[in-house]
Amino acid sequence: MHPAFSVIFFTVTSGAGYGLFAITALYQALAAQQVMSPVQVLVSCAIALFLITIGLISSTFHLANPKNAWRAFSRVRTSWLAREGLLAILFYPIAAGYLYLVWQDMQGAVMNATAILAAVWAVVTIFSTGMIYACLKTIRQWNNALTPVNYIMLGVMLGSIIFVIIASIGEGMSQGVITTSAYLIAIAAVSKLVYFFWIGAPAGSTINTATSFTNNMVRLLDVGHTAGTFLTDEFGFEVARTRLLALRWMVAVFAFVVPALMVWLSLASGPVTIAYVVALLSAFGGVLTERWLFFAEARHVVNLYHGSQQC
Amino acid sequence: MKLGLVIDLDTCVGCNACAVACKQWNTSGTTGPLSDLEPYGKDPTGVWFNRIRNYEVGEYPDNKTVHFPMSCMHCEDAACVTVCPTGASYKREEDGIVLVDQDKCMGCNYCAWACPYGARELDREQGVMKKCTLCVDRIYDENLPEDERQPACVLTCPSHARYFGDFDDPNSEVSVISRERNGESLMPEMGYQPVNKYLPPRAKTKVQTYVNDTNPISKVKDWVNRLVTR
Amino acid sequence: MSATLPQFENHDQQEHKYTTCYMCACRCGIKVTLEGEEIRFIQGNKNHPINKGVLCAKGNAGIMKQNSPAKLTQPMMRKKGAERGQSDFEPVSWDVALDYLTERLAKIRKTDPKKLAFFTGRDQMQALTGFWATQFGTINWAAHGGFCSVNMAAGGLYTIGHAFWEFGDPDWEHTKYFMLWGVAEDHSSNPIKIGLEKIKRRGAKFVSINPVRTGYQAIADEWVPIKPGTDAMLALSMVHVLLKNDLFDWEFIVRYTNSPYLVLNTPGEAGDGMFYRDADDKPQAWDMEKECFVDANLADTKPALFGEYTTPEGKAVKTAFTAIAETYLSDDYAPENAAKITGVDAETIERMALEMAHVAFEETIEINCEWTDWAGRKHDKFIGRPVSMHAMRGIAAHSNGFQSCRAIHILQVLLGSVDVPGGHLAKPPFPRHVVPPIKPAKPQAAGEPLKSPPLGFPTSPEDLVIDDDGNPLRIDKAYSWEAPIANHGLMHMVITNAVNGDPYPIDTLILFMANMSWNSTMNTSNVRDMLCAKDANGDYKLPFLVVADAFHSEMTAFADLVLPDTTYLERYDTISILDRPISEPHAVCDAIRAPIVDTGRDVRSWQEVLVDLATRLDFPAFKNEDGSAKYKDYKDFIINYEKAPGMGFLAGWRGKDGDKSLRGEPNPKQWEAYVENECFFEYHLPPEHRYYRFANKGYLEFAKEAGFIGKDDPIVMELYSESLQKFRLAGQGLYDGPQPSNEFDKQRLREYFTPFPEYYKPLEQEQTSSEEYPFFAITQRPMMMYHSWDSQNAWLRQILAQNFMYMNRAKAESMGIADMSWIWLESKTGKIRVQVKLMEGVEENTLWTWNAIGKQKGAWGLKTDANEANDGFLLNHLINEHLPEKDGSRPITNSDPVTGQAAWYDLQVKVYPAQEGEVGTWPTFDAIKSLPNAKQSVDKLQYHTHEPVGLHRSLKDIIMRGDTKGSK
Numbered sequence A: 001m002h003p004a005f006s007v008i009f010f011t012v013t014s015g016a017g018y019g020l021f022a023i024t025a026l027y028q029a030l031a032a033q034q035v036m037s038p039v040q041v042l043v044s045c046a047i048a049l050f051l052i053t054i055g056l057i058s059s060t061f062h063l064a065n066p067k068n069a070w071r072a073f074s075r076v077r078t079s080w081l082a083r084e085g086l087l088a089i090l091f092y093p094i095a096a097g098y099l100y101l102v103w104q105d106m107q108g109a110v111m112n113a114t115a116i117l118a119a120v121w122a123v124v125t126i127f128s129t130g131m132i133y134a135c136l137k138t139i140r141q142w143n144n145a146l147t148p149v150n151y152i153m154l155g156v157m158l159g160s161i162i163f164v165i166i167a168s169i170g171e172g173m174s175q176g177v178i179t180t181s182a183y184l185i186a187i188a189a190v191s192k193l194v195y196f197f198w199i200g201a202p203a204g205s206t207i208n209t210a211t212s213f214t215n216n217m218v219r220l221l222d223v224g225h226t227a228g229t230f231l232t233d234e235f236g237f238e239v240a241r242t243r244l245l246a247l248r249w250m251v252a253v254f255a256f257v258v259p260a261l262m263v264w265l266s267l268a269s270g271p272v273t274i275a276y277v278v279a280l281l282s283a284f285g286g287v288l289t290e291r292w293l294f295f296a297e298a299r300h301v302v303n304l305y306h307g308s309q310q311c
Numbered sequence B: 001m002k003l004g005l006v007i008d009l010d011t012c013v014g015c016n017a018c019a020v021a022c023k024q025w026n027t028s029g030t031t032g033p034l035s036d037l038e039p040y041g042k043d044p045t046g047v048w049f050n051r052i053r054n055y056e057v058g059e060y061p062d063n064k065t066v067h068f069p070m071s072c073m074h075c076e077d078a079a080c081v082t083v084c085p086t087g088a089s090y091k092r093e094e095d096g097i098v099l100v101d102q103d104k105c106m107g108c109n110y111c112a113w114a115c116p117y118g119a120r121e122l123d124r125e126q127g128v129m130k131k132c133t134l135c136v137d138r139i140y141d142e143n144l145p146e147d148e149r150q151p152a153c154v155l156t157c158p159s160h161a162r163y164f165g166d167f168d169d170p171n172s173e174v175s176v177i178s179r180e181r182n183g184e185s186l187m188p189e190m191g192y193q194p195v196n197k198y199l200p201p202r203a204k205t206k207v208q209t210y211v212n213d214t215n216p217i218s219k220v221k222d223w224v225n226r227l228v229t230r
Numbered sequence C: 001m002s003a004t005l006p007q008f009e010n011h012d013q014q015e016h017k018y019t020t021c022y023m024c025a026c027r028c029g030i031k032v033t034l035e036g037e038e039i040r041f042i043q044g045n046k047n048h049p050i051n052k053g054v055l056c057a058k059g060n061a062g063i064m065k066q067n068s069p070a071k072l073t074q075p076m077m078r079k080k081g082a083e084r085g086q087s088d089f090e091p092v093s094w095d096v097a098l099d100y101l102t103e104r105l106a107k108i109r110k111t112d113p114k115k116l117a118f119f120t121g122r123d124q125m126q127a128l129t130g131f132w133a134t135q136f137g138t139i140n141w142a143a144h145g146g147f148c149s150v151n152m153a154a155g156g157l158y159t160i161g162h163a164f165w166e167f168g169d170p171d172w173e174h175t176k177y178f179m180l181w182g183v184a185e186d187h188s189s190n191p192i193k194i195g196l197e198k199i200k201r202r203g204a205k206f207v208s209i210n211p212v213r214t215g216y217q218a219i220a221d222e223w224v225p226i227k228p229g230t231d232a233m234l235a236l237s238m239v240h241v242l243l244k245n246d247l248f249d250w251e252f253i254v255r256y257t258n259s260p261y262l263v264l265n266t267p268g269e270a271g272d273g274m275f276y277r278d279a280d281d282k283p284q285a286w287d288m289e290k291e292c293f294v295d296a297n298l299a300d301t302k303p304a305l306f307g308e309y310t311t312p313e314g315k316a317v318k319t320a321f322t323a324i325a326e327t328y329l330s331d332d333y334a335p336e337n338a339a340k341i342t343g344v345d346a347e348t349i350e351r352m353a354l355e356m357a358h359v360a361f362e363e364t365i366e367i368n369c370e371w372t373d374w375a376g377r378k379h380d381k382f383i384g385r386p387v388s389m390h391a392m393r394g395i396a397a398h399s400n401g402f403q404s405c406r407a408i409h410i411l412q413v414l415l416g417s418v419d420v421p422g423g424h425l426a427k428p429p430f431p432r433h434v435v436p437p438i439k440p441a442k443p444q445a446a447g448e449p450l451k452s453p454p455l456g457f458p459t460s461p462e463d464l465v466i467d468d469d470g471n472p473l474r475i476d477k478a479y480s481w482e483a484p485i486a487n488h489g490l491m492h493m494v495i496t497n498a499v500n501g502d503p504y505p506i507d508t509l510i511l512f513m514a515n516m517s518w519n520s521t522m523n524t525s526n527v528r529d530m531l532c533a534k535d536a537n538g539d540y541k542l543p544f545l546v547v548a549d550a551f552h553s554e555m556t557a558f559a560d561l562v563l564p565d566t567t568y569l570e571r572y573d574t575i576s577i578l579d580r581p582i583s584e585p586h587a588v589c590d591a592i593r594a595p596i597v598d599t600g601r602d603v604r605s606w607q608e609v610l611v612d613l614a615t616r617l618d619f620p621a622f623k624n625e626d627g628s629a630k631y632k633d634y635k636d637f638i639i640n641y642e643k644a645p646g647m648g649f650l651a652g653w654r655g656k657d658g659d660k661s662l663r664g665e666p667n668p669k670q671w672e673a674y675v676e677n678e679c680f681f682e683y684h685l686p687p688e689h690r691y692y693r694f695a696n697k698g699y700l701e702f703a704k705e706a707g708f709i710g711k712d713d714p715i716v717m718e719l720y721s722e723s724l725q726k727f728r729l730a731g732q733g734l735y736d737g738p739q740p741s742n743e744f745d746k747q748r749l750r751e752y753f754t755p756f757p758e759y760y761k762p763l764e765q766e767q768t769s770s771e772e773y774p775f776f777a778i779t780q781r782p783m784m785m786y787h788s789w790d791s792q793n794a795w796l797r798q799i800l801a802q803n804f805m806y807m808n809r810a811k812a813e814s815m816g817i818a819d820m821s822w823i824w825l826e827s828k829t830g831k832i833r834v835q836v837k838l839m840e841g842v843e844e845n846t847l848w849t850w851n852a853i854g855k856q857k858g859a860w861g862l863k864t865d866a867n868e869a870n871d872g873f874l875l876n877h878l879i880n881e882h883l884p885e886k887d888g889s890r891p892i893t894n895s896d897p898v899t900g901q902a903a904w905y906d907l908q909v910k911v912y913p914a915q916e917g918e919v920g921t922w923p924t925f926d927a928i929k930s931l932p933n934a935k936q937s938v939d940k941l942q943y944h945t946h947e948p949v950g951l952h953r954s955l956k957d958i959i960m961r962g963d964t965k966g967s968k
Ligand SMILES: Nc1nc2c(c(=O)[nH]1)N[C@H]1C(S)=C(S)[C@@H](COP(=O)(O)OP(=O)(O)OC[C@H]3O[C@@H](n4cnc5c(=O)[nH]c(N)nc54)[C@H](O)[C@@H]3O)O[C@H]1N2
Pocket: C024, C025, C122, C148, C149, C181, C182, C183, C184, C185, C186, C187, C188, C189, C209, C210, C211, C212, C226, C227, C228, C229, C230, C231, C391, C392, C393, C394, C395, C398, C778, C779, C780, C781, C782, C783, C784, C785, C786, C787, C848, C905
């Protein structure tokens, strides 16, 4: 699949934003003691909303006909894209409600319920972003449960690192916050690793099932057009194997190893904001690469008609 | 009704007539124009609803070339429709034709991602998704002579490799021919239930060789003249 | 349901018109829907005999041809001081252009008319251009057949009286076994496709003989990848198998061919190999009942097919078939030997022959129908041998193509499958007598018309167009010892010969519709140089070049005068029975074109220009007795010109009231009648005239009356060609008449003019080391492109804008050549760098590419970065118009030594990978200038004739519909 920057940027930033919002809200609702000051919470959520919003705006750059973008909510009955859109939009009033309560310094059941609602909503939104891709049978690399899991985990991981930074700047920093973040990094890493292994196994449609000639070698002779078409531009994207491997290593190092190291460092020698910032930058770069790979490694079955033996 | 096409891989010679007829009809059709970029320059490209690809099956000298026309299959379980967030993509209830409402499409490409058959092409000039309309603007047009109420590609095909009709009617030409010749769906494992069917190449015709019981002739002298009246 | 649909098309604003397609030479009927001045849709005319409603890719792309930015807009002359080839022109008015040309031509006509050479491409108006040349008085006229497929026409007309190409069709309705030899597309583009589907549906077997498996070959039941140039061997080896097994149609051969004729068997003596004739010059046969020599053409004799006899004069004679059978029964033609030459294994050869025999003799079909044979005998049925064949340039474009074609016809005749149900059918005006009784014209006094058309059918050395010393008189050396029966001329030699002054320099060359600086020329780079070659005085060696073209082709760039033609949708035109027929086997057909759209440019149809020039030049046939112009214009000419009383260009709606067919007085409303009848005319033959027409009394009488044949005698097929034997004798020094003096010419006559075909290696291959140049290189026509002229088509070029060199995968890999890599292809003539694609479906020793995709930069309205001009290529650079020189030979045309057919496919090459970094096509050429007032080549197109009427999905449906699966 052609990796469109607008979409990569959208999924990563909005994922991080929802992750941050969810963690912020959950900590306030579930933690035994107050972790952050209301100001910190407000700042954290504002950053989250900012990330979500620029992500969503970026996603519209991908549309060839943005003037109809408002229609994108019409088919929530069947379309994950519509669902994601609706969830994303409806998140704003929920987030606003929660922030109002924070502003009012409200405590108690209502507050906690709102926080949990916002957190769950945020996670479900990331989930539905993942489902946009996971529901496509045409792309084996996406069409599995790991896709939404990856989306959620990576969003939450990024969110947690930002959360740690915000926490470290003011009050409320604790061992627990850091270890949670460390766990999240680890889980995200594992789920991504499993994903990489999973998509490596050949499976799915072949040029034989695509052409219905199942008893023999089938090769493309001519695609029927000299230049590229919309289809070859959109789906024909291919990267050399060696480059893919190198990029996977980059993902592992920047998205997981470096952040984990930084977190481990601060666990050993006490909170160091600068280490968290390094962790964040590294993780962001790593996840952007991961998202680029997510597209670049996806082989749409239409490629079978353009000559691929298997997708 | 379940309208669709049957493509006969046994007779398609890959001439591209159907592809160009489709382009010609549809560029002024209900979802036209079908834009072309760099029509006279490097890498000319444009929107087509029907493309012909060529494959080789088997290896020399036991190889066979197969010409493979592909357009929208008007799938029964058309994920291109279910994924469309705007509702621009839809499957007509009355006849199963899958269409894109050009005024509602936002050009997100999502439906093209969902289509296994490469049947949807974004018109990059107009920003909207386009696809085979099954010539909905021909097949119902009562101002056309009845025998011309057929898709442009079907009308034009010189080697009669394309059939159009209603698969819900068990006696229609398309139903009968796909039954008799084991019409196949492409990538059935995708579960889209494509309506269009592909007729596999017929079994090779075998002809007997003349069995001769006379001795082979080796010299002209071996022949005995026959009395034939001129 | 339709009630819920909007009215998509505004039918009130639409108009339908009919005409004839000309995106290629197949000439299908089209129905054009117009919306105002714009074309909404071009579709096949379902009533039309040729295409029956279907249309090919090219035909469907007519809109983009009409919209081409390469259309010429006005007459132009090369700018003073500008060089040829640069496309640097000055617009001039038609008056200026035609005045100038008239003056120049009048001078030539008065002094030495052959200094005008007039050569025309794949036009369908040879009857008109040939007539024009005849009236002008130049023998230097021909159409494109010499570089196209004259071998097929000549091979057929010298054997069975009709031919492949456009002159015959398989009986698609009845055939049970169809063998296709070397055809990728042919002129019968749509009919072949329609036919193939019919036979596949019926379960007939389809065998394809072709080194490449694409297109038609893809759907064949059996593909036989033959080595190029060896088809005669394959066909004759199958003949061997049939003879060996005594499997041939004895009656058919005795009755309808010259096989029982007696041939003098007097080697080394004058007259050897000629028919034994009586005092009245009648060829003789041996009557087995009467046991005596009889007139071989008499009815009711019982001629011996085999046998050797002695004549009363004491000469040894044998039947022609004896000679034929002796040769083909020899081991030379045994499948085991043929396998070595053709690459087709012996079992396959034998099996195919026996399969055909089975179908011909065990699956015979009979059509009950009373008919009368030439001798007046009644028959109650037509017996059919349902084996049919079709062949074209894979056979024709080799220097042994004439004899290969004859070999295939002989195979057909042995199977008894010529013009019988299920066999190979003639299309009227064919069959004609073998050989058609028209001789090529010889020069006349200046200012006089020729006595006959420039092209004809020589049957003996006396018919050659040579001077007393035996030197060629025609500029293309047609009908000289170099190409004695060059029935279509040698268009591919004209530029070379004229520039070399060999046999003489000319003054003016008119090229109509031929892209001879590019794809219809051998050794393209050389020819382009020659067109610009100057003599010591700095004058062009080819002094004046007129190009009548419709588009900005590579050729126009070299013109001194460009006469811009109309497009096919803009002009009146006739597709005449006097010309290349569009008849069907069972119907006599012709057609017209009538303008569908206005030109909107200052262009004139070439037809119109020719009639105008003829009038200006005072051609006798274009003048009344009082000296006034006889014809107002082209339309008037077509209506009123009569070749013979009642016979004109158009066969339909003749007679004053338009109620006569084929023959009748001129009808002033003839054009209107055609337009009203969808622009074609179809005369169905009655059932009793549909088969065995060579011997069918009713048909022969009808054909004579219609003017197709001059006499209603039966048409005797010539398995044994006495005409060829005469030339051969001339080569042996045994001919009582003109003989060549040069040993080299003699040797060619001896070797290649065998009276019945024998396999010989194509000439270039004979003279090229197979070790050094181990591969054959050939081209194929792509179905969606017509020669060079469809690259201007915005739709078609999206399908094919770059060609590749295709090569057998296993072979290439064994040589370290990778898919899509760049390779060098080198012949004795030159080399090219091209991109290679590997495939399964090509014979191991063959490389091939699509023809005429490469373009010169700047031509055809394409931008200079167009794929065609940068990555596409021509194979032509490697092909030489002369054969590699042999000791003692002069430069000799790279053509069939019998007919002069250009030997495009004899090419042998070597192949090796390009160096690192060597990418892109080589050679390429500088861009030619765009023309004054040329339409801009846009960056994007959004062709449509009206605002689309959209089909909308209601908001309610969008919101409410749950499951989107399935349908009601
Ligand atoms: N679409 C389209 N149609 C056309 C034209 C066009 O340019 N485009 N051109 C028109 C013209 S002018 C002509 S002359 C006709 C020609 O029509 P075709 O006769 O079909 O011409 P080619 O494309 O040259 O095809 C020759 C075939 O012979 C095969 N071949 C080559 N060498 C040999 C051989 O030695 N033996 C055998 N058995 N096969 C061999 C080649 O692989 C190829 O398939 O087409 C006409 N129709």
